[in-house]
Amino acid sequence: xxxxxxxxxxxxxxxxxxxxxxxxxxxxxxxxxxxxxxxxxxxxxxxxxxxxxxxxxxxxxxxxxxxxxxxxxxxxxxxxxxxxxxxxxxxxxxxxxxxxxxxxxxxxxxxxxxxxxxxxxxxxxxxxxxxxxxxxxxxxxxxxxxxxxxxxxxxxxxxxxxxxxxxxxxxxxxxxxxxxxxxxxxxxxxxxxxxxxxxxxxxxxxxxxxxxxxxxxxxxxxxxxxxxxxxxxxxxxxxxxxxxxxxxxxxxxxxxxxxxxxxxxxxxxxxxxxxxxxxxxxxxxxxxxxxxxxxxxxxxxxxxxxxxxxxxxxxxxxxxxxxxxxxxxxxxxxxxxxxxxx
Amino acid sequence: xxxxxxxxxxxxxxxxxxxxxxxxxxxxxxxxxxxxxxxxxxxxxxxxxxxxxxxxxxxxxxxxxxxxxxxxxxxxxxxxxxxxxxxxxxxxxxxxxxxxxxxxxxxxxxxxxxxxxxxxxxxxxxxxxxxxxxxxxxxxxxxxxxxxxxxxxxxxxxxxxxxxxxxxxxxxxxxxxxxxxx
Amino acid sequence: xxxxxxxxxxxxxxxxxxxxxxxxxxxxxxxxxxxxxxxxxxxxxxxxxxxxxxxxxxxxxxxxxxxxxxxxxxxxxxxxxxxxxxxxxxxxxxxxxxxxxxxxxxxxxxxxxxxxxxxxxxxxxxxxxxxxxxxxxxxxxxxxxxxxxxxxxxxxxxxxxxxxxxxxxxxxxxxxxxxxxxxxxxxxxxxxxxxxxxxxxxxxxxxxxxxxxxxxxxxxxxxxxxxxxxxxxxxxxxxxxxxxxxxxxxxxxxxxxxxxxxxxxxxxxxxxxxxxxxxxxxxxxxxxxxxxxxxxxxxxxxxxxxxxxxxxxxxxxxxxxxxxxxxxxxxxxxxxxxxxxxxxxxxxxxxxxxxxxxxxxxxxxxxxxxxxxxxxxxxxxxxxxxxxxxxxxxxxxxxxxxxxxxxxxxxxxxxxxxxxxxxxxxxxxxxxxxxxxxxxxxxxxxxxxxxxxxxxx
Ligand SMILES: [Zn+2]
Numbered sequence: 014x015x016x017x018x019x020x021x022x023x024x025x026x027x028x029x030x031x032x033x034x035x036x037x038x039x040x041x042x043x044x045x046x047x048x049x050x051x052x053x054x055x056x057x058x059x060x061x062x063x064x065x066x067x068x069x070x071x072x073x074x075x076x077x078x079x080x081x082x083x084x085x086x087x088x089x090x091x092x093x094x095x096x097x098x099x100x101x102x103x104x105x106x107x108x109x110x111x112x113x114x115x116x117x118x119x120x121x122x123x124x125x126x127x128x129x130x131x132x133x134x135x136x137x138x139x140x141x142x143x144x145x146x147x148x149x150x151x152x153x154x155x156x157x158x159x160x161x162x163x164x165x166x167x168x169x170x171x172x173x174x175x176x177x178x179x180x181x182x183x184x185x186x187x188x189x190x191x192x193x194x195x196x197x198x199x200x201x202x203x204x205x206x207x208x209x210x211x212x213x214x215x216x217x218x219x220x221x222x223x224x225x226x227x228x229x230x231x232x233x234x235x236x237x238x239x240x241x242x243x244x245x246x247x248x249x250x251x252x253x254x255x256x257x258x259x260x261x262x263x264x265x266x267x268x269x270x271x272x273x274x275x276x277x278x279x280x281x282x283x284x285x286x287x288x289x290x291x292x293x294x295x296x297x298x299x300x301x302x303x304x305x306x307x308x309x310x311x312x313x314x315x316x317x318x319x320x321x322x323x324x325x326x327x328x329x330x331x332x333x334x335x336x337x338x339x340x341x342x343x344x345x346x347x348x349x350x351x352x353x354x355x
Numbered sequence: 356x357x358x359x360x361x362x363x364x365x366x367x368x369x370x371x372x373x374x375x376x377x378x379x380x381x382x383x384x385x386x387x388x389x390x391x392x393x394x395x396x397x398x399x400x401x402x403x404x405x406x407x408x409x410x411x412x413x414x415x416x417x418x419x420x421x422x423x424x425x426x427x428x429x430x431x432x433x434x435x436x437x438x439x440x441x442x443x444x445x446x447x448x449x450x451x452x453x454x455x456x457x458x459x460x461x462x463x464x465x466x467x468x469x470x471x472x473x474x475x476x477x478x479x480x481x482x483x484x485x486x487x488x489x490x491x492x493x494x495x496x497x498x499x500x501x502x503x504x505x506x507x508x509x510x511x512x513x514x515x516x517x518x519x520x521x522x523x524x525x526x527x528x529x530x531x532x533x534x535x536x537x
Numbered sequence: 538x539x540x541x542x543x544x545x546x547x548x549x550x551x552x553x554x555x556x557x558x559x560x561x562x563x564x565x566x567x568x569x570x571x572x573x574x575x576x577x578x579x580x581x582x583x584x585x586x587x588x589x590x591x592x593x594x595x596x597x598x599x600x601x602x603x604x605x606x607x608x609x610x611x612x613x614x615x616x617x618x619x620x621x622x623x624x625x626x627x628x629x630x631x632x633x634x635x636x637x638x639x640x641x642x643x644x645x646x647x648x649x650x651x652x653x654x655x656x657x658x659x660x661x662x663x664x665x666x667x668x669x670x671x672x673x674x675x676x677x678x679x680x681x682x683x684x685x686x687x688x689x690x691x692x693x694x695x696x697x698x699x700x701x702x703x704x705x706x707x708x709x710x711x712x713x714x715x716x717x718x719x720x721x722x723x724x725x726x727x728x729x730x731x732x733x734x735x736x737x738x739x740x741x742x743x744x745x746x747x748x749x750x751x752x753x754x755x756x757x758x759x760x761x762x763x764x765x766x767x768x769x770x771x772x773x774x775x776x777x778x779x780x781x782x783x784x785x786x787x788x789x790x791x792x793x794x795x796x797x798x799x800x801x802x803x804x805x806x807x808x809x810x811x812x813x814x815x816x817x818x819x820x821x822x823x824x825x826x827x828x829x830x831x832x833x834x835x836x837x838x839x840x841x842x843x844x845x846x847x848x849x850x851x852x853x854x855x856x857x858x859x860x861x862x863x864x865x866x867x868x869x870x871x872x873x874x875x876x877x878x879x880x881x882x883x884x885x886x887x888x889x890x891x892x893x894x895x896x897x898x899x900x901x902x903x904x905x906x907x908x909x910x911x912x913x914x915x916x917x918x919x920x921x922x923x924x925x926x927x928x929x930x931x932x933x934x935x936x937x938x939x940x941x942x943x944x945x946x947x948x949x950x951x952x953x954x955x956x957x958x959x960x961x962x963x964x965x966x967x968x969x970x971x972x973x974x975x976x977x978x979x980x981x982x983x984x985x986x987x988x989x990x991x992x993x994x
Contacts, residue, residue, distance in 0.1 A: 021743065034436035037421070046474040051424040079424075100859050120861035121734075121745040122815030129814065130859075143863070145745030171439075190745060217750070218742035323436075330429035 016128045016137040017324050019146040020198035025174065028201055032156050033171050034323035035316070041078070042319060052081035055329055058111040060102070061140075062088040062118040067290060068140050068150075071314070072115045075321035081329075084109070099123060103132035111135045113329055121145035136328040144188045150289055151194035153320040155202055157309050158240050160316075161285055176203035181233050183209040183266055184244025184297050185255075187216050191289045192244055196224050209233050211266060213255045214246075230266055234275055242287040243268050243298045263296050273302045285309050357505060357513075358531040363486065366502030367396065370484050371403035373500045378451055381408045383479065385450040387420040389468055390438035393456035394419045395519035396486060400455060418443040420454070420475075425467035442475060452478040453500075457515040459485040462496035487531060489513050505533075512536050549573075549584035550966065552959075555594035555925060557915050559891030565594060567921040570964035575917050587969075589925055592958055595895050597629025597660075597922030599902040599911050601721070601799055602696070602775060602847030603872065605631070605662070607653060608646070609638025614852040614942050616650065619872070620659035622850070622941035624967045626872040627957045629922040630661035630903070630911045631850075635672070636697045642667035642678035644686035651688040658976030659967050663906055666690040668709045668720060672698050677709060684716040691907040694721035696775055697822075699757060701727050706761060710770035719797075719905060721773040722761055724782070725823065729753035734863055736809040736824040744812060746862065749824045751779040758782050762789035762796050773905055774798040776849050778823040780833035787842045797905050799847040800834050802878035803869055803947055807831075811947070817858045817865030818947050821851075838897060839888040845902040848875045852943020870943040874934060876926065877953035884928075885954060891928075921964035930956035940973070 014027055041049060057076040059069050069085065076083045088102060099118075106114060113136040116124045121143030128137040141147040155175065162178050163170035180199055186192045186208050199206050206224035208215065219226055227233045234241070246266075248259050256262045263269060268286065276284050286298075286307045294300045303310060358366065378384055381404060388397030401413035421438040423429075443450075454468050465483060472481060484500035489507045507513060512534045518527035548569070554562040557575070564579040565572055600623065606614035616633070623631050633650050635641035641650060647664035654662020666683035670676045672695045683690040693713060700706045700722060709720050730753045735741050737748020758774055762785065765772035777783065777798045786798045803821065808828050811819040819825060837843040851868025858865050879898065883889040889897075903912025913919040933952050936944040960968035965977040 030436055037437040037439060040439065041424075044475065048474075049424040050470065051426075051429060098856060098860050099864075100856075118861065120863040122863075123861045125815040126861060129816070143745050144747075193743070193745060216742035217737050217748060218739035221739050222742070326424070327436075 014327060016124075017148055017328060018124050018128055018137065018139045020148045020151050020194045020201070021146070023148070023198065023201065025201050028152070028155070028198060029172060029174060031152055031320065031323050031327060032159060034327060035152075035156050035319040036171055038322040038326070039316070039319040042315075048078055048080060050080045051326060052076070052079040052329055055081045055112040056084060056110055057081045057113045057115060057325065058084045058086055058106050058109075058135075059140075060086045060088060060106065060114050060116045062116070062120075062123070063141070064089060065117055065141065067314070068117060071317045072138075072140060072321050074318050075325055078318070079322055079325055081112075081325065084111070099126065100130070100132050103127055103130075107133040107135065113138060113325060115140045117141050119143055138324055138328065141190055143190065144193075145190050146194045147190040148194050148198070149317070149320055149324055150191050151198040152324070153313055153317040154195055154242065154287060154289070155198055156316045156320055157287065157313050158204070158285075159202075161283075161309070162239070165283055174202040175199060178204040178239045179207070179237055180204050180240045180242065181207045181209055181238045182242045182244065183230055183268070185214045185246045185250065186210045186219070186244070187214045188247075188250075189244050195242065196222055200224070207233050207238075209266065211256050211262070214250070230268075230272065231275070234272060235279060237281065238284055240285050240287055241268065242289075245289065245291065245293060246297045248293070248296065259296055267297050267299070268302045269299045270301050273299065273305060273307075276307070287313060289313070356530055356532050357487075358503060360529040363502070363529050363531065366486060367399050368403055370500045370502060371400050371407065374400070374453055374482075374484065375404060375407060377482070377499065381411045383450045384411075384416055385443045385445060385447050385452045385478070386417050387443070387447070387452055387454050387468075387472070388417065389454065389456045389464060390419060390421055391520050392515050392517050393454075395517050396457060397455040398519075400484070415444040418447075420468055420471055422464060422467035422471050425470045427463060427467070440471070440475070447472065447476040447478050449477070449479050451480045451482065453482045453484050455484050457486050457517075458513050459483070459488045459496075459498050459501075460491055460513075462492045462494035465496050466494050486515060487513055503531075507533060510536055548964070550961070551579060551581045551584040551586045552589045552594060552923070552925065553586055555589035555592050556891075557594045558895055559593050562590065565915060565923065567923070567961055567964050570921055572915060572917055572919050572921050572923075575915065587925070587959060589958075591927065591929060593891050593926045593928055594915055595627070595891065595924040595926060596899040596912055596915060597924050597960065597962065598627045598876065598898040599906065599908065600628050600631040600848050600850070600872065600875075601692070601773070601845050601902040601905055602801075602849045603631040603633055604636065604849070604851045604868070605633045605650070606852060607637065608649065612854050616653035616662060617657045618940060618942050619850070619852070620654060620657045620662060621973055622870075622872040622939060624659040624960050624962070625940050625957060625973060626874070627876045627924040627926065627960065628660050628872065629924070629960065629962045630663060630906075630908060631872075632663045632665050632692055632906055634696045635665045635667040635694060640667050640671050641665065642670050642672075644679065644682040644688075647683050647688040647690050648686050655979045658978055660962060661908070661911065663692070663908065664688045664690055665692045665694050665696070665721070668693045668695045668700050669705065674698060674700060674702055674705065677705070677712065680709070680712055680718065681716065684718060691716070691718050692721055692773070692905070693718055694723065694775065696721065696723045699723050699725040699727060701725075701757070703760060703764070707764050707768060710765055710772065711768045714768075714770050717771075717907060719771040719773050721775050722757065723775050724754045724757035724761065726753040726757050729756075733824070735812045735820070736826045738809065738827060740809045740812055744815070746812065749822075751781050751826065751830075754779055754823055755781040755785055759785050762786070762794045765796055766792065766794045770795065772796045776801050776804065776823055776847065777834065777837075777843060778804050778826050778830065780830045783833050783837040783842055787837070790842065797844040797901070798837075798842065799845045800838055800843045801847060801849045802871055802875045802882070804834055805831060805838070805846075805882040806878055807947055812862075815862050817860065817862050818869070818945050818949070820862060820865050820867050821849075821869050821947075822867040835882060835886070835888055838883060839893070844897065845905065846875060846879055846897050847902070848872055850941070851945075852941050853945050855944050858945050868945065870936070870939070870941050870946045872941060873939050874946060874948050874953065876957060877932070877955045878948065880928060880955040881953060921961050923961040924957060925959040927956050927958050928954065930954070932956055
């Protein structure tokens with residue numbers, strides 16, 4: 014794994030490896046000394062072509078906990094907006110000795126361009142590109158779900174996947190990179206995904222995705238859901254006729270107080286409610302739902318730092334010229350590479 | 356074969372007694388095994404210490420210390436998740452911590468382990484016990500307790516195989532062998 | 538294959554043993570700008586002999602759809618570089634699209650382009666006139682003035698932009714009847730394609746790129762064929778890209794609508810799967826579609842529903858492609874790969890022969906543009922516009938070695954069949970041994986005179 018660009022091409026073993034590593038990173042986060050020397054001397058650049066304070070500080074906290082040097086490069090309002098190209102920016106960062114570039118971009122595929130061209134020779138982490146993917150968000154969501162799912166089963170989460178878990182994702186799927194990344198990753202981890210949205214906010218071609226599609230949130234809830242993920246909906250979509258009014262949207266597709274109560278009456282006491290943030294309270298999610306004990310919103314934020322630490326660690330450590338050296342003496346499935354210098 | 360199952364067991368018995376002797380008893384002892392094979396060795400040593408001193412709860416004094424995140428050679432290491440770090444139930448603050456690993460070689464793993472311990476607490480004393488010391492140190496580090504000194508060429512590989520972590524053809528195995536590197 | 542200099546003085550050339558339109562080997566004697574003789578064992582008699590055993594002789598190719606960028610974007614292409622590329626690609630005439638800067642919407646601009654073409658001398662440059670002033674889609678340009686100008690414009694197009702106002706389209710179709718013109722429509726419903734980046738479908742859904750739905754093309758074509766029928770005019774549909782468009786055109790032709798249609802080489806081969814790389818070299822308008830569309834387009838070209846291959850050659854400076862997909866310019870170069878791509882997709886698949894190739898790359902486009910001295914049979918007395926091709930050659934596309942300034946070839950790195958060996962433009966060898974020779978030199982007064990018969994006057 015040289016880059017983390019999407020969950021679509023993330024193998025099960027790499028996905029579980031990231032989640033397992035994040036468990037160890039989370040353990041570090043609970044210590045008194047939260048900092049590790051692992052990436053001392055390495056430079057991580059946060060290259061943000063789109064504002065996202067939460068994602069940037071999450072990556073910044075992750076890099077700093079691993080002792081990396083962090084450079085924040087906000088391409089909004091800089092020379093980039095005055096016509097400097099992605100190529101020039103990448104070459105500049107390369108000259109500055111960036112080991113990893115965390116890129117957030119309004120254009121789908123921009124991280125792929127960085128990774129595929131010879132503009133820069135750093136590990137590229139996609140921190141959200143256009144309406145394409147947001148892999149670390151999906152990984153932190155899966156991490157949150159896996160902890161919940163393992164706790165219910167009474168088994169350790171390390172090494173586990175999400176087989177059998179029923180996940181519903183509701184909202185603006187068409188414009189959501191979070192939905193895309195979640196659909197691919199949850200499929201890889203063995204969960205059953207249902208997308209719930211107005212037909213106008215589903216992409217043409219969604220029927221080929223590895224999930225079910227529903228226009229009816231209540232029917233989906235009634236069939237049983239273990240994790241209910243609400244997506245952010247922009248009220249401006251109303252002006253482009255994706256739906257008539259925000260009121261009609263929240264009545265049909267929002268997670269409101271009635272639906273929160275319905276979880277209790279339907280007997281789904283263990284269903285969690287997720288949201289990638291920032292939330293539009295009263296539109297796609299009611300305050301009561303967002304603040305209920307079922308809500309994992311804050312846990313998701315916390316887990317985000319662990320996942321990003323794991324991604325940085327796995328991309329920046331290790332010989333990228335795999336394959337890994339393997340012990341020839343062991344048959345244990347949890348076998349890792351040998352230590353060469355004892 | 357350098358050590359067989361009985362040799363390993365004898366060496367560990369001796370080390371267990373040395374640890375008790377140098378500590379003048381089992382007071383404040385904490386054993387920290389370094390993954391992968393230092394941890395099962397630590398568990399075995401704890402059992403032997405408990406056998407010698409029945410007041411000791413072996414499960415309470417053993418822990419695992421992962422040092423991956425503290426290594427100085429990560430870019431040469433293959434990518435893998437770190438192992439969990441689990442401190443002994445009795446903690447490590449003001450304890451006599453014995454670090455346990457299978458093979459002492461360059462000393463870099465132990466250097467990383469010392470850094471890792473410092474981030475976790477403040478032991479009174481840190482000692483080092485290893486099953487094999489094969490020489491070729493790159494840092495000023497030496498072991499307090501050694502199962503066997505094994506002069507080797509750096510072109511050779513020392514393989515420690517323990518039944519807790521290794522098997523050959525599906526059968527559990529306890530042995531130390533030297534292999535020539537290809 | 539090697540040209541053999543016997544007497545450089547006469548300006549006569551004997552092409553010996555070429556398969557004319559892929560038929561049995563024959564000789565062609567070229568003298569004084571025309572094919573003087575066609576037959577077996579012709580006497581060289583002081584002519585330069587070109588041994589053409591194994592080569593196919595075709596009427597010089599005519600591109601109905603070329604962007605030469607000059608005037609205005611000489612950093613992307615000039616008439617000189619674009620027509621060099623055309624000659625090397627097998628063309629003897631190109632229609633230069635109107636979306637230059639300034640737009641070719643007046644007699645002055647089209648005459649400027651005509652003169653630039655004649656000064657270059659590699660191929661016949663036929664300016665296309667804009668339908669509306671500044672391609673703005675609001676007011677008709679002076680179509681009549683352009684038709685009457687020295688450039689004798691017969692093809693009018695706002696290409697790059699759709700004439701989407703139905704009333705304006707109706708008026709344009711009606712008006713060009715006065716001088717036997719044709720409106721070449723870039724069929725793209727603008728509201729359905731706002732911000733569109735690629736074909737809307739399975740791949741765009743995954744990539745998160747805004748979709749360009751097939752219906753945005755098909756709805757305009759359906760409207761336009763009905764308008765053309767209603768006003769009894771001539772319609773040309775640029776770069777047809779979908780299976781649905783093919784069905785509509787087939788239906789319109791069966792109803793007797795005077796419509797012609799064009800397909801690009803890239804739409805005959807490439808699909809939207811290539812967008813998965815996010816490499817903007819595959820970004821084009823209309824976008825690459827699905828394999829089902831590719832197969833429908835090939836079938837339509839073979840059965841005549843689609844009349845011509847047009848390159849939509851669209852060179853761009855590299856900085857317009859070395860960027861994010863959404864930031865990148867749309868378009869691909871095509872002049873130097875069209876022959877090979879059509880050979881690969883249509884001839885080597887058995888869908889067409891070389892005579893069909895001549896129809897779709899020369900005869901039919903010349904007829905649409907009302908060019909009287911292009912797209913003619915290779916017979917005695919006809920103008921000597923001849924393409925000599927080695928169909929057995931194989932070559933690997935390297936954009937840095939092309940004559941066009943554009944490096945944006947989607948075929949880069951692919952091995953293609955068929956190579957142009959020699960070109961005759963008005964009897965003059967512009968290409969020999971696969972390399973540029975010298976341009977044709979118009980007489981000073983010719984460069985000021987119309988090159989086509991003024992049909993419709
Ligand atoms: Zn066009």
